[in-house]
Amino acid sequence: xxxxxxxxxxxxxxxxxxxxxxxxxxxxxxxxxxxxxxxxxxxxxxxxxxxxxxxxxxxxxxxxxxxxxxxxxxxxxxxxxxxxxxxxxxxxxxxxxxxxxxxxxxxxxxxxxxxxxxxxxxxxxxxxxxxxxxxxxxxxxxxxxxxxxxxxxxxxxxxxxxxxxxxxxxxxxxxxxxxxxxxxxxxxxxxxxxxxxxxxxxxxxxxxxxxxxxxxxxxxxxxxxxxxxxxxxxxxxxxxxxxxxxxxxxxxxxxxxxxxxxxxxxxxxxxxxxxxxxxxxxxxxxxxxxxxxxxxxxxxxxxxxxxxxxxxxxxxxxxxxxxxxxxxxxxxxxxxxxxxxxxxxxxxxxxxxxxxxxx
Amino acid sequence: xxxxxxxxxxxxxxxxxxxxxxxxxxxxxxxxxxxxxxxxxxxxxxxxxxxxxxxxxxxxxxxxxxxxxxxxxxxxxxxxxxxxxxxxxxxxxxxxxxxxxxxxxxxxxxxxxxxxxxxxxxxxxxxxxxxxxxxxxxxxxxxxxxxxxxxxxxxxxxxxxxxxxxxxxxxxxxxxxxxxxxxxxxxxxxxxxxxxxxxxxxxxxxxxxxxxxxxxxxxxxxxxxxxxxxxxxxxxxxxxxxxxxxxxxxxxxxxxxxxxxxxxxxxxxxxxxxxxxxxxxxxxxxxxxxxxxxxxxxxxxxxxxxxxxxxxxxxxxxxxxxxxxxxxxxxxxxxxxxxxxxxxxxxxxxxxxxxxxxx
Numbered sequence: 001x002x003x004x005x006x007x008x009x010x011x012x013x014x015x016x017x018x019x020x021x022x023x024x025x026x027x028x029x030x031x032x033x034x035x036x037x038x039x040x041x042x043x044x045x046x047x048x049x050x051x052x053x054x055x056x057x058x059x060x061x062x063x064x065x066x067x068x069x070x071x072x073x074x075x076x077x078x079x080x081x082x083x084x085x086x087x088x089x090x091x092x093x094x095x096x097x098x099x100x101x102x103x104x105x106x107x108x109x110x111x112x113x114x115x116x117x118x119x120x121x122x123x124x125x126x127x128x129x130x131x132x133x134x135x136x137x138x139x140x141x142x143x144x145x146x147x148x149x150x151x152x153x154x155x156x157x158x159x160x161x162x163x164x165x166x167x168x169x170x171x172x173x174x175x176x177x178x179x180x181x182x183x184x185x186x187x188x189x190x191x192x193x194x195x196x197x198x199x200x201x202x203x204x205x206x207x208x209x210x211x212x213x214x215x216x217x218x219x220x221x222x223x224x225x226x227x228x229x230x231x232x233x234x235x236x237x238x239x240x241x242x243x244x245x246x247x248x249x250x251x252x253x254x255x256x257x258x259x260x261x262x263x264x265x266x267x268x269x270x271x272x273x274x275x276x277x278x279x280x281x282x283x284x285x286x287x288x289x290x291x292x293x294x295x296x297x298x299x300x301x302x303x304x305x306x307x308x309x310x311x312x313x314x315x316x317x318x319x320x321x322x323x324x325x326x327x328x329x330x331x332x333x334x335x336x337x338x339x340x341x342x343x344x345x346x347x348x349x350x351x352x353x354x355x356x357x358x359x
Numbered sequence: 360x361x362x363x364x365x366x367x368x369x370x371x372x373x374x375x376x377x378x379x380x381x382x383x384x385x386x387x388x389x390x391x392x393x394x395x396x397x398x399x400x401x402x403x404x405x406x407x408x409x410x411x412x413x414x415x416x417x418x419x420x421x422x423x424x425x426x427x428x429x430x431x432x433x434x435x436x437x438x439x440x441x442x443x444x445x446x447x448x449x450x451x452x453x454x455x456x457x458x459x460x461x462x463x464x465x466x467x468x469x470x471x472x473x474x475x476x477x478x479x480x481x482x483x484x485x486x487x488x489x490x491x492x493x494x495x496x497x498x499x500x501x502x503x504x505x506x507x508x509x510x511x512x513x514x515x516x517x518x519x520x521x522x523x524x525x526x527x528x529x530x531x532x533x534x535x536x537x538x539x540x541x542x543x544x545x546x547x548x549x550x551x552x553x554x555x556x557x558x559x560x561x562x563x564x565x566x567x568x569x570x571x572x573x574x575x576x577x578x579x580x581x582x583x584x585x586x587x588x589x590x591x592x593x594x595x596x597x598x599x600x601x602x603x604x605x606x607x608x609x610x611x612x613x614x615x616x617x618x619x620x621x622x623x624x625x626x627x628x629x630x631x632x633x634x635x636x637x638x639x640x641x642x643x644x645x646x647x648x649x650x651x652x653x654x655x656x657x658x659x660x661x662x663x664x665x666x667x668x669x670x671x672x673x674x675x676x677x678x679x680x681x682x683x684x685x686x687x688x689x690x691x692x693x694x695x696x697x698x699x700x701x702x703x704x705x706x707x708x709x710x711x712x713x714x715x716x717x718x
Contacts, residue, residue: 320696
C-alpha cells in the first residue's frame with residue numbers, strides 16, 4: 001500500500017550451525033537471490049559457515065550456496081575447502097568473518113542458552129546483526145542482547161524462535177500496533193498437539209508418543225515437548241516481547257500432557273471439547289504479567305480447538321479488536337528458514353531507512 | 360524488535376460520514392490521544408465532519424471529540440455549531456478543510472463506488488492522505504486512486520475494507536513479505552457465516568436469515584450478504600492487492616448460500632464436513648488470477664471449518680510457509696475504527712521516515 005524505494009544491497013552472512021534450518025536457508029539462497037533482488041531489494045552471500053560436525057570455513061568472496069548444500073561433506077569436511085578447517089571455531093568465525101549478519105541456528109539449551117547466547121553477544125559486539133531461530137538465547141537473554149545490539153547500532157531479530165516462519169511476533173508488534181495486546185494463549189508445540197490428536201483417535205499416551213517418534217515428530221527423549229518445557233520458553237519469549245514482562249522460564253508454571261488418560265480424553269469429547277496444551281500469559285491489573293503452560297479442555301468453538309496436528313496458533317487478546325488468531329506451521333526446515341529471511345527483510349527495511357536518513 | 364525514534368505529531372483529520380465507524384473513531388480519539396502520543400508518537404485532531412443526515416462543520420482549531428460523540432444532534436444539527444452548516448457539502452469539506460488526512464466512511468456502493476470514489480479522489484488531489492473502510496472505492500478504483508495518491512505524494516490506505524480491523528492486507532504484504540503468496544481462501548462475510556451456523560443448528564435458510572435480522576446481523580435486504588456480492592468485492596480487493604491482479608467484480612464468479620437446503624447441511628455433517636461461503640483467488644500457471652465466491656463443503660479439519668459465527672478468516676497459501684491463517688472480527692464499530700487507526704499508524708511511520716530523509 002505504501003510506496004517504498006528499492007535499494008540494491010548484498011548482505012554478507014555467516015551461518016553458525018549447518019543443520020536443517022541453515023541448510024534450508026542455503027537452499028533458498030541457491031535459487032531465490034534473483035527473485036529477492038527484484039522483490040525485496042537485496043541478495044544474500046554466504047561468506048562463512050561453522051558447524052560442530054563439519055568444521056568451519058571463511059570465504060570473503062562468498063561460498064557457492066548450491067555446492068554447500070549438495071556436497072556430501074563428511075565429519076570435518078569443511079577442512080578440505082579453501083579457507084576451511086576441520087574444527088568449528090565459532091568464536092573466531094563470528095568475530096572475524098567479513099559478515100554483515102550472523103545467522104545463529106545451533107541447538108537450544110534451555111538452562112542458560114549457551115553457547116548460543118555467547119554467539120549472539122560476540123556477533124553484536126563485533127557490530128554484526130544477528131538473526132536467530134534459537135529459543136534459548138531469546139528466552140534467557142533477550143533483554144541483554146537487545147541492549148548490546150542497541151549499543152552497537154545493529155539489530156537482533158528472532159521471529160522464528162516461537163512459531164517457525166509464522167510471524168506471530170511481528171503481527172502483534174507491527175500490524176497490530178495500537179490494538180493494545182493484553183494477553184495471549186497459544187498452541188505452541190506441534191509434537192504434543194499431534195500426540196493429543198492421536199489420543200483422540202483412541203491411542204493411549206505412550207502409544208501415541210511412540211507413533212510420533214516413528215513418524216519423526218517426537219525426539220527419542222520427548223520430555224521437553226510433552227512436559228511443556230518447550231512451550232514454556234515460547235511463553236517467556238512472547239510475554240516479554242508483547243506484554244513488556246521480564247519473566248524467567250522458572251517463573252512460568254508448567255504442566256504437560258503425560259498425565260492425561262484415555263478417559264480424560266473421552267470425557268472431554270462427551271462435553272463437546274478437547275484437550276490442548278495451552279501456553280498463555282496475561283497482564284494483570286497491577287501491571288505484572290503471569291504466564292502458564294497447562295493442558296486445557298477447550299470447547300469445540302474455541303478458536304484454538306480446531307488447530308490440528310503439528311500446526312501452531314496464537315490467539316492475541318486485544319483491547320480494540322478482541323481476539324485475533326494467527327495459525328500456521330510451527331516447524332519445518334524451509335518454514336523456519338523463512339523466519340530468518342523475514343528477520344533479514346526487517347533489518348533491510350530499517351537499514352534502508354537509516355541510509356536515507358544519513359544521505 | 361527494531362528501535363524507532365518517536366516524533367510527536369498531530370494529524371488534523373476530517374471525517375466524511377458520521378455513522379457507526381467514524382463515531383467510534385471519535386470515541387477512541389476522546390479517550391486514547393494520551394496513550395497514542397506515548398506509544399505511537401501522534402495524536403488526532405478532528406477539524407471537520409460531514410454527514411448526509413447531520414450536515415457539516417469545519418473548525419480549524421479542532422472539534423471536541425467527546426462533545427461530538429455525546430451531543431445528540433438532530434437532522435441538520437451541525438448547522439448549530441460555529442463553522443457549521445445543515446447541509447453535507449462533502450466536496451467543499453474535503454477540498455477546503457485544513458486537514459492532513461480524510462477519513463472516508465460513507466456507504467458502500469457496489470456498482471461504481473460513488474460518491475466515495477470522488478471523495479477519495481478530491482482528497483488525494485488536494486494533497487490529503489485518505490484512509491477508508493469503504494469497500495466500494497477500493498474494489499472498483501484502487502489502481503486509479505493509488506496512482507493519484509502517488510502523484511500527489513500522499514497515501515491511500517484501506518486495511519478495513521476487507522476484514523474490519525483484522526489486518527489481513529498488512530499481514531500478507533508486510534509480515535509475510537518474501538513468503539510468496541500464491542492464493543487465498545477466506546470466510547469474509549459474518550452474516551452468511553452466522554446463517555450457515557444456525558442452519559447447522561437445524562433452522563432452514565429463511566428462518567435463519569430472519570433470526571439474523573432480528574439480532575441485527577443481517578440487513579432488511581440480506582441479498583448482498585447471502586448471495587456473495589459482499590464477499591466478491593473483498594475477493595477483488597485481496598486478489599488485486601496480494602496477487603497483483605486487476606480483477607473487476609463482474610469477473611469473479613459468484614454463488615451464494617440461499618440455495619442450500621437442510622438436507623445439504625445434514626449430508627455435509629454426516630460426511631464430517633460443513634458448508635462455508637468461501638471467497639478465494641489463485642494465481643494460475645500463466646500468471647492470470649482467477650477469483651470465485653461459492654459455498655464449499657469443508658472437512659472439519661480444514662483451517663476455515665472451525666470459524667464460527669460472525670468471525671472472519673483468511674488462509675493465505677504461500678510458497679515458503681504453506682498455509683497461514685488469520686482469524687478475527689470481520690465487523691464491529693470499534694474494531695473497524697481500529698482499522699482506520701492502523702492505516703494512520705502506517706502513514707505516520709512512512710511520514711516519519713520521509714521527514715528524517717528530508718532533514
